[in-house]
Amino acid sequence: MIINYNDCIEQLEKICDLGDNWNGNGAVPMSTASVCNAFLLLEKLPDFGKWFVYPVAYHPGIVQIEFENDKIYIEIECHPLEYQIMVKYADDETFDMVFRTVKQTVRYLNRIYK
Numbered sequence: 001m002i003i004n005y006n007d008c009i010e011q012l013e014k015i016c017d018l019g020d021n022w023n024g025n026g027a028v029p030m031s032t033a034s035v036c037n038a039f040l041l042l043e044k045l046p047d048f049g050k051w052f053v054y055p056v057a058y059h060p061g062i063v064q065i066e067f068e069n070d071k072i073y074i075e076i077e078c079h080p081l082e083y084q085i086m087v088k089y090a091d092d093e094t095f096d097m098v099f100r101t102v103k104q105t106v107r108y109l110n111r112i113y114k
Contacts, residue, residue: 003047003049003050004050004051005042008042008051008052008053008065009039009042011052011053011054012035012038012039012042012053012063015030015035015053015054015055015063016030016035018030018055022055022057023057025057027055027057027060028060028061029061030055030061030062030063031060031061031062031079031080033079033080033081034061034062034063034078034079034080035063035078037063037078037079037080037083037102038053038063038065038078040102041065041076041078041083041102041105041106042065044102044103044106045065045106045109046106046109046110046113048067048069048074048109048113049067049069050067051065051066051067052065052066052067053065053066054066056077059077059079062077062078062079063077063078064076064077064078065078070090071089071090072087072088072089072090072112072113073087073088074086074087074109074113075087076105081100082098082099082100083098083099083100083102083105084096084097084098085097085098085099085105085108085109087112095112
């Protein structure tokens with residue numbers, strides 16, 4: 001389990017309570033399916049260090065999970081039917097991937113983390 005799992009769950013619960021116009025610019029509430037997928041993924045994320053959970057305004061209703069250290073930045077958007085991952089290494093090499101399941105997503109994360 002990730003080291004700050006309880007913090008992530010607490011943040012995700014707060015995100016669930018966001019209503020219409022939560023950012024003052026017309027953002028919509030989080031999609032129930034996106035929040036559920038984020039909960040499912042948080043339970044299985046590798047313990048790379050500290051993960052962070054954010055609501056995303058530019059993709060309506062999407063939850064984003066992030067990890068960063070001096071070698072890698074990982075951004076996971078939890079959509080209703082998929083997980084979109086962007087990985088950026090310190091040398092600016094970037095990869096984008098899409099997975100349909102938690103298992104595929106976690107397998108990929110374990111493989112790319114150097």
